[in-house]
Every structure is written in C-alpha cells, then in structure tokens.
Amino acid sequence: MTRPVLEMRGITKTFPGVKALCEVNLTVRAGEIHAICGENGAGKSTLMKVLSGVYPHGSYEGEIRFEGEPVAFKDIRASERHGIVIIHQELALIPYLSIAENIFLGNEQAKRGLIDWNDTLRSASRLLRRVGLREKPQTPVADIGVGKQQLVEIAKALSKEVKLLILDEPTAALNDEDSAKLLDLILELREQGIASIIISHKLNEIRRIADSVTILRDGRTVETLTVRQAPEDEPRLSEDRIIRGMVGRDLDQRFPDRTRYEGEDAGQVALSVRGWTVRHPVDHQRTVVDDVSLTVRRGEIVGIAGLMGAGRTELAMSVFGRSYGQYVAGTVEVGGREVVTRTVPAAIEAGLAYCTEDRKQYGLNLIDNINRNISLASLPGMRRRGVVDEHHERRVAERYRTTMNIKAPTVFEQVGRLSGGNQQKVVLSKWIHADPEVLILDEPTRGIDVGAKYEIYTVIDKLAAQGKAVLFISSELPELLGMCDRIYTMAEGRLTGEVSRAEATQEVLMRQMTQNRS
Amino acid sequence: MTTTTTPPRDASAAPSGQRPSAGAVLLQALRGNMRQYGMLIALAFIIVLFQIWTDGTLLLPNNVSNLIQQNGYILILAMGMMIVIIAGHIDLSVGSVVAFVGAMSAVMMVKHDMPWVLALVLSLLIGAVAGAWQGYFIAYVGIPSFIVTLAGMLLFRGLTQIVLEGQSIAPFPEGFQNIAKGFIPEMGPYTQYHNPTLLLGLAAVVFLLLREWRDRRRQLAYGLDVVPTGIWVAKCTAITAAVVAFTLTLASFHGVPVVMLITGGLLIGLGYVMRNAVIGRHVYALGGNKAAAKLSGVKDKRVTFLVFVNMGVLAALAGCVYAARLNAGTPQAGLNFELEAIAASFIGGASMSGGVGTVMGAVIGGLVLGVLNNGMSLVGIGTDYQQVIKGLVLLAAVGFDVWNKRKAGK
Numbered sequence: 001m002t003r004p005v006l007e008m009r010g011i012t013k014t015f016p017g018v019k020a021l022c023e024v025n026l027t028v029r030a031g032e033i034h035a036i037c038g039e040n041g042a043g044k045s046t047l048m049k050v051l052s053g054v055y056p057h058g059s060y061e062g063e064i065r066f067e068g069e070p071v072a073f074k075d076i077r078a079s080e081r082h083g084i085v086i087i088h089q090e091l092a093l094i095p096y097l098s099i100a101e102n103i104f105l106g107n108e109q110a111k112r113g114l115i116d117w118n119d120t121l122r123s124a125s126r127l128l129r130r131v132g133l134r135e136k137p138q139t140p141v142a143d144i145g146v147g148k149q150q151l152v153e154i155a156k157a158l159s160k161e162v163k164l165l166i167l168d169e170p171t172a173a174l175n176d177e178d179s180a181k182l183l184d185l186i187l188e189l190r191e192q193g194i195a196s197i198i199i200s201h202k203l204n205e206i207r208r209i210a211d212s213v214t215i216l217r218d219g220r221t222v223e224t225l226t227v228r229q230a231p232e233d234e235p236r237l238s239e240d241r242i243i244r245g246m247v248g249r250d251l252d253q254r255f256p257d258r259t260r261y262e263g264e265d266a267g268q269v270a271l272s273v274r275g276w277t278v279r280h281p282v283d284h285q286r287t288v289v290d291d292v293s294l295t296v297r298r299g300e301i302v303g304i305a306g307l308m309g310a311g312r313t314e315l316a317m318s319v320f321g322r323s324y325g326q327y328v329a330g331t332v333e334v335g336g337r338e339v340v341t342r343t344v345p346a347a348i349e350a351g352l353a354y355c356t357e358d359r360k361q362y363g364l365n366l367i368d369n370i371n372r373n374i375s376l377a378s379l380p381g382m383r384r385r386g387v388v389d390e391h392h393e394r395r396v397a398e399r400y401r402t403t404m405n406i407k408a409p410t411v412f413e414q415v416g417r418l419s420g421g422n423q424q425k426v427v428l429s430k431w432i433h434a435d436p437e438v439l440i441l442d443e444p445t446r447g448i449d450v451g452a453k454y455e456i457y458t459v460i461d462k463l464a465a466q467g468k469a470v471l472f473i474s475s476e477l478p479e480l481l482g483m484c485d486r487i488y489t490m491a492e493g494r495l496t497g498e499v500s501r502a503e504a505t506q507e508v509l510m511r512q513m514t515q516n517r518s
Numbered sequence: 519m520t521t522t523t524t525p526p527r528d529a530s531a532a533p534s535g536q537r538p539s540a541g542a543v544l545l546q547a548l549r550g551n552m553r554q555y556g557m558l559i560a561l562a563f564i565i566v567l568f569q570i571w572t573d574g575t576l577l578l579p580n581n582v583s584n585l586i587q588q589n590g591y592i593l594i595l596a597m598g599m600m601i602v603i604i605a606g607h608i609d610l611s612v613g614s615v616v617a618f619v620g621a622m623s624a625v626m627m628v629k630h631d632m633p634w635v636l637a638l639v640l641s642l643l644i645g646a647v648a649g650a651w652q653g654y655f656i657a658y659v660g661i662p663s664f665i666v667t668l669a670g671m672l673l674f675r676g677l678t679q680i681v682l683e684g685q686s687i688a689p690f691p692e693g694f695q696n697i698a699k700g701f702i703p704e705m706g707p708y709t710q711y712h713n714p715t716l717l718l719g720l721a722a723v724v725f726l727l728l729r730e731w732r733d734r735r736r737q738l739a740y741g742l743d744v745v746p747t748g749i750w751v752a753k754c755t756a757i758t759a760a761v762v763a764f765t766l767t768l769a770s771f772h773g774v775p776v777v778m779l780i781t782g783g784l785l786i787g788l789g790y791v792m793r794n795a796v797i798g799r800h801v802y803a804l805g806g807n808k809a810a811a812k813l814s815g816v817k818d819k820r821v822t823f824l825v826f827v828n829m830g831v832l833a834a835l836a837g838c839v840y841a842a843r844l845n846a847g848t849p850q851a852g853l854n855f856e857l858e859a860i861a862a863s864f865i866g867g868a869s870m871s872g873g874v875g876t877v878m879g880a881v882i883g884g885l886v887l888g889v890l891n892n893g894m895s896l897v898g899i900g901t902d903y904q905q906v907i908k909g910l911v912l913l914a915a916v917g918f919d920v921w922n923k924r925k926a927g928k
Contacts, residue, residue, distance in 0.1 A: 375799075376799070
C-alpha cells in the first residue's frame with residue numbers, strides 16, 4: 001500500500017457545551033479517493049474545518065501530519081499553501097465576475113499590482129480544458145449552471161497546485177448527468193496523483209469512486225473500510241454495510257410501512273389540476289409547464305419524478321399562489337371545488353401548502369427562532385382578541401419540537417443553527433400546523449442524513465394516514481418508489497407518464513423522464 | 519419485516535427532560551437580548567457618569583423634564599425608523615417630511631387661522647399621504663427604498679421651501695405649542711407633588727406588575743418554563759423602584775410633559791403591535807427572509823406599504839412636535855433628523871439586513887443619544903466634540919454587537 005499523504009490523529013474539538021469531535025483519526029493515502037460518511041451532526045464538516053485551518057491550530061487537540069510533516073495551519077491560506085483545498089457545499093463563487101476572475105480570485109495573475117489579463121485568460125483556458133468545461137473564461141459565472149460552476153470551483157482549486165482536494169457534498173445540487181461528469185473528473189484527477197476527500201450522503205457515488213471510506217458517528221471515528229483494493233476493481237463494500245456503520249444499527253428498512261387512510265372520504269379526489277400551463281417569468285416565449293393535468297386523492301401519496309429542468313418545482317410553485325412564472329391557463333380544484341389561487345394567501349386559504357426544495361432561501365427565516373418559524377403560516381388562526389397569543393404559539397411549537405423530534409434545547413433556538421434535517425422538520429411543522437388538505441413536498445429529504453430521512457418519511461406517511469393528500473416531488477427514485485402510491489413523470493414541462501406503485505421500477509421511470517419531444 | 523428504529527440522537531442535542539438552572543435561564547435571556555440589555559446598561563452608565571460629572575444637575579427634576587421635551591421628536595422618529603429597518607428598508611426622507619409638515623401646519627394655523635386640533639389632524643394626514651407616496655413606489659413599483667426616500671428627502675425639502683417661500687412662519691396658538699412644551703394640568707388638593715403624575719405613576723406600576731403576573735400565571739398554566747420565584751420578585755421590585763423614582767422626579771416639577779405621554783403611548787402601542795399583532799410578525803418575517811415570508815402567505819407589498827405609511831404619520835407627528843417646540847415653521851427644520859433616527863435604531867439593536875430589533879430598543883438608542891447630548895452640553899463640551907463622541911458611540915455600539923455575535927457563533 002502507498003504511504004499516507006494525510007494523517008489526522010486524536011483530533012478533539014470542543015465548542016461551548018458540546019464535544020463536536022472526540023479522538024478522531026483519519027488517514028488518507030497518496031492518490032486515493034477517500035470518502036467520509038456520517039449522519040448530519042456526526043462531525044464531518046467540523047473535521048474538514050479543522051483540517052483546512054478554518055478552526056486554527058490551537059483551537060483543537062490532536063496532531064495533523066501532511067506528507068509526513070506535522071503541520072499547524074492558522075488559517076485557510078496556510079492550508080492552501082500546502083496544497084489542501086476545500087470546496088464547500090455552498091459554492092463560493094461571485095456571480096457577476098467572469099469564470100477567469102473567479103478562478104484567480106485572491107490569487108490574481110498580476111505584475112506589480114496590475115492584473116495581467118492575457119496571462120489570466122490563457123491560464124484559465126488551460127484549467128478549463130483540464131476540468132473538461134467548454135466555456136469561455138470571460139463568461140460570467142451567473143450565466144452557467146450549477147454543475148458547471150462546480151467545475152469552475154475545481155479549476156480554481158487546480159490553480160492553487162492542489163495536492164489534496166476536499167469536496168463537501170459536491171453533487172448535492174447537481175442532476176445525475178452533471179454528477180456523473182463531476183465524479184469522472186475526480187477519478188481523472190486521481191490519475192494525476194491528486195488525492196481527494198469526498199463528503200457525501202449518496203452512497204452509490206461513494207461505491208462508484210471511492211477507494212476507502214471513513215465513517216464518523218457522534219463525533220467519533222467508527223471505522224475505516226476499504227471499498228476497493230485497486231482503482232479498476234469492482235467495489236466490495238455494500239451500501240447496507242456503510243449505512244450500518246453510520247447509524248450503528250442495521251437499517252433493514254429505509255422506508256416505513258405505509259398506513260392506509262380509513263376515513264369515509266378515502267379515495268375522493270383532493271387535488272385536481274387541469275391543463276396547467278406556465279411561461280418562463282422573463283423569457284415569455286418559453287413554456288415551462290405545458291398542459292399538465294394531475295389528481296391526488298385523500299390519503300394518497302403521489303410522486304412527481306423528473307430530471308432537473310423538467311418543470312416540477314415550477315409547476316408546484318405556480319399552482320401555489322402563482323409564485324413562479326407567468327400563468328397562461330389551467331384550473332385547480334381542491335376537494336372537488338374550483339379555487340382561484342392567484343396569491344399565496346388565497347392558496348393557503350384554499351387548503352394548499354408547499355414545502356420548498358430550498359429551505360434556506362424560501363422556507364425559513366434563519367435569523368428567527370423555531371417558535372416563530374413554525375407559526376408564520378398560521379398566525380391569523382393563533383389570534384386571541386386580535387393579537388397573536390404567544391403562549392399558545394409557544395405551546396404549539398413545543399408540541400412539534402417533541403412530536404417531530406426537532407433536536408434543539410428550546411423552541412427559542414435560532415433556526416439557522418440547526419442541522420439540515422432539523423430545519424426541514426421545522427418547515428414541515430409550519431405547514432402541518434397550517435392544516436392544509438393538500439401538501440406539496442418539494443425534495444423534502446434533500447441534503448439530510450439517513451436517520452432524519454426515515455423520520456421525515458414517517459411524518460409523510462402519518463399525514464397520508466390522516467387523510468391528507470401529498471404530492472411528493474423528488475429526484476431520488478428509490479425514495480419515490482418506497483413512498484408513493486402513484487408516480488407521475490415529467491420531462492420538458494410536460495407529463496410523460498403515470499405509473500402505479502406495482503408497475504414502477506427505476507428503469508420504467510427513467511425511460512419516461514428522459515422522453516424527449518418528438 | 520418491520521423494525522421500529524429509534525433514530526440516533528444528535529451529538530449536539532441537549533438532554534431533554536432536564537430543567538435548566540435559574541442561572542442558565544437568566545443567562546440565556548440576557549444573551550438573546552444582549553444588544554438591548556447591553557444598551558440599557560450603557561444608558562444607565564452614561565446617566566451615572568453625567569450625574570456625577572454635572573454634580574447632580576442631570577437628574578434634577580427640571581432637567582429631566584427638559585431632556586424628555588428635547589428628545590421627544592427624535593424618539594418618535596426612531597420608533598418609526600426601527601420598524602422600517604426591521605422590514606429591511608431605510609427612510610432618508612423623515613427629516614424633510616418633518617420640515618414639510620411643520621411648514622404646512624404653520625400655513626394652516628397662522629395664515630388660515632385654522633383651529634389647532636383640526637390642523638394637527640390634517641398634518642398627520644399629510645404625513646400619511648407622504649408615506650403612502652413613498653410606500654407605493656417602494657412596495658408596488660419595486661424601487662429600492664434608499665432611492666425613493668433619497669428622492670423624497672429632496673422633494674419634501676423643496677416643497678417646504680416653496681410652501682414657506684423661504685420664510686419662517688410664526689407664532690402658533692398656545693394649545694398647539696403645548697404639544698411640545700406643555701404638561702398635563704394639575705388637579706386636586708395641594709400636595710408636595712403633582713397629583714395626576716403620581717396617579718399615572720401608580721397606574722404604570724400596577725399595569726406593569728399585573729402584566730408580569732399574568733404572563734407568569736399563563737406560562738405556568740401552559741406548563742412552560744418560568745424564571746424562579748426569587749428572580750421574578752427581584753425583577754418586579756426593580757421595575758417598581760425605577761418607575762417610582764422616575765414618577766417622584768417628574769412630580770416634584772411640573773409633572774408629566776405632554777410629549778412624554780405621546781411617546782409613551784406610541785411605545786406601548788407600537789411595541790404591542792410589533793410583538794403581538796399578526797402584521798408586526800409579518801414585518802419581522804419580511805425583513806428576515808422576504809422570499810420565505812411570501813411563500814408563507816405574507817402579503818409583502820401591503821405590509822411594506824403600511825410600514826411606510828406608519829413612518830409618514832410618525833414623521834408628521836414629530837414635525838408638529840418640533841414646530842410646536844420652535845413655535846415656528848422654518849425651512850431648515852428637521853435637518854439631519856433622519857440620521858439621528860437611524861443612529862438611534864442601530865444603537866438600539868437594529869440590523870442592517872433587517873429582521874431584528876424592537877421598538878423599545880429604538881427608544882433606548884434615542885435616549886442614549888439624548889442623554890449624551892444633554893449631558894455634554896451641561897458640562898460645556900462644544901458641539902464639534904459632541905459630534906465626534908456620538909459618532910464613536912454609534913460605532914462602538916454596533917461594533918460591540920458584531921463582536922458579541924461572532925463570539926456566540928464560534
């Protein structure tokens with residue numbers, strides 16, 4: 001076996017009141033792809049922040065050796081000088097600057113304080129070729145998609161003579177095609193001798209590219225497993241084996257058993273959308289949602305599958321108070337009665353709720369507490385003599401904190417400080433308390449860990465069991481297959497199919513999702 | 519096969535079911551409102567400092583009265599500005615609106631002999647219209663508030679000069695002047711103190727204690743955590759002592775100034791609305807995350823519009839108070855008032871990005887500036903140095919907050 005490029009030994013990091021890392025060990029061998037797995041809050045990001053100098057030397061205990069030498073980074077620049085570059089989950093690019101400017105941001109190709117544009121553009125083109133991105137270096141970053149932006153980040157890392165690349169959830173925001181491209185690039189970089197640490201929730205990706213995987217749980221190293229001996233080998237490690245390490249138990253079931261809704265009105269159509277057509281908000285020539293009709297019954301969970309850009313979120317948001325695009329045609333019926341959902345308050349009034357795919361941007365007031373985030377959509381109903389009854393509000397929040405298992409000391413905890421899974425539970429609580437007939441859930445498990453996912457699934461199941469109609473939008477096919485009674489597929493803004501739970505397989509869905517306009 | 523799995527607990531989660539200690543509760547409450555408590559402590563410190571420095575002049579009954587009358591209009595503006603800033607906006611036009619409304623009131627009362635009560639009502643309406651004008655462009659047209667109110671600053675200043683034709687107009691009827699200079703009238707038998715003030719003070723104590731008691735009772739009834747009895751009693755005692763001391767100070771002079779009644783009423787009313795009314799919550803939600811608020815059913819445009827109408831009315835009220843104090847409508851009235859109000863808001867806990875702050879904070883921030891002004895004048899510091907010192911205080915207050923937050927974040 002090759003020698004280790006990085007050794008972290010006995011890393012312990014404490015925050016006031018919390019031991020985030022406890023005696024963690026991590027060894028990465030030269031030229032390998034090393035995955036780090038663990039549930040949210042297991043300490044993965046903290047460990048990477050210790051490594052990259054975000055938490056400076058002295059604020060943690062333990063030893064870091066890089067290329068055999070002990071190192072003590074006092075900030076990120078120090079770790080970058082050694083060739084350790086971290087690419088964060090939230091991309092750190094400046095949208096209105098060009099690709100080239102972004103690549104050399106903080107590392108400008110300058111002579112005597114003046115930028116050498118020829119040199120900058122030439123080097124940028126070379127780096128873009130290396131990462132396989134066919135864009136002009138002058139293109140503003142805002143004009144390219146998230147997948148390409150990720151490649152720009154990697155080009156930026158390469159410009160710093162990277163020896164160890166750390167990627168935090170690199171494919172979380174990417175569609176399958178972009179993800180595959182990115183993973184290939186990481187494999188290619190390995191050929192060039194660049195080692196990578198990849199943090200990911202997507203176990204199939206880990207199996208595909210990683211050489212070994214270290215599993216963290218509750219701030220401790222559980223184990224380091226070998227995925228494959230040589231790069232060309234087939235993986236020898238099963239996903240179930242990784243999950244077992246992460247959760248400390250066998251997860252025989254990744255989805256709860258569905259509970260039937262037994263009410264008298266079971267099977268009645270709760271939501272019916274007909275001929276829904278929406279144009280792009282800026283480019284009015286473009287039809288983003290094209291003549292979509294669908295129904296959801298009481299107690300039913302109905303999935304919408306589709307690739308990125310299929311128009312799923314756009315459909316949901318425009319039905320929910322026309323929050324997206326330019327409405328062209330279509331009707332919505334809730335409980336058999338036609339409703340006009342021209343504004344969000346009208347949609348809520350009609351009995352709809354929409355949980356956004358992007359909870360930080362569209363779902364939560366991050367600087368406010370759990371209490372007030374949960375009550376926001378149902379404040380008018382919490383009034384007593386014209387004003388909000390704060391005690392009632394707090395009791396409601398406490399109830400959801402307990403029943404939804406939101407991990408926070410009090411309901412006055414700032415939502416911005418919670419982990420992704422707990423934030424998602426707050427968003428769900430908000431909409432459950434608004435007591436809608438129909439819940440539209442847009443990627444409700446994005447970016448959250450296996451254990452929390454199971455909890456969210458249980459909540460969704462419970463909602464259906466109470467007779468709510470659930471429309472479940474997801475990019476993860478196994479999740480749709482595991483939870484839904486029926487699944488619609490969308491491609492290019494149109495419905496391309498509808499399959500029942502019995503008929504649905506990943507292959508069937510994928511075929512319909514990739515159906516192009518003939 | 520079904521396994522009922524208990525999800526593993528977060529490493530960071532606190533053990534549930536364990537009651538936090540009294541100290542922890544207190545500390546948490548303090549930390550949550552660090553900026554405001556910090557400023558309250560700073561205000562107390564400044565008062566003590568100048569009380570010593572001026573050999574006791576600062577807290578003499580006539581100076582306390584004076585202090586309130588001097589700062590009334592800034593406090594009124596600061597309360598409105600705080601709400602604007604919480605909503606994620608800014609209003610640069612308030613100084614000019616103060617001048618414009620002052621001028622209009624002067625024209626109505628002095629040139630057209632209008633009864634002062636009617637003139638006051640019309641003045642407030644003019645303020646509402648000015649606020650609606652700006653609110654329309656900000657909320658419905660979508661022009662940034664900085665631009666709209668910068669335009670408003672020029673516009674209303676210009677209109678003031680047109681209305682006044684560059685001249686000051688004076689004098690006002692006595693009733694109108696009393697808004698700024700008057701006291702509530704004395705009633706009843708002769709005591710050493712001003713009787714209605716004593717009654718108001720008593721009412722304030724009863725009201726505050728009743729509220730504390732009711733809150734605590736309801737919290738207990740709902741099974742929520744409460745602070746331990748000892749601390750609660752101490753808090754109530756402190757509130758009572760402060761109100762009594764303040765009441766006796768005022769009652770030994772002319773009593774409660776009218777402007778204090780106005781400011782106090784606004785503080786209670788606006789504070790209540792911001793904390794308890796649905797629209798108040800919607801303002802916080804809009805400032806915190808506009809997109810999320812919209813998707814939760816907040817009528818963002820209407821709320822923004824109303825915030826600016828409210829600011830317009832308050833600016834008009836401040837304009838009347840200021841004109842009444844000067845006893846003239848002048849073209850130069852209200853110069854830089856917007857900056858004072860903005861400074862007071864930020865000292866009192868507002869955030870540049872919106873979503874945080876309280877009406878009480880704005881008043882505390884305004885009082886910090888007011889006591890500094892008054893105290894420094896009393897000890898004979900020149901206005902040049904006063905500006906320097908006020909600038910440094912603003913910087914220090916916000917700097918302390920930023921530092922405190924960063925420390926909490928790590």
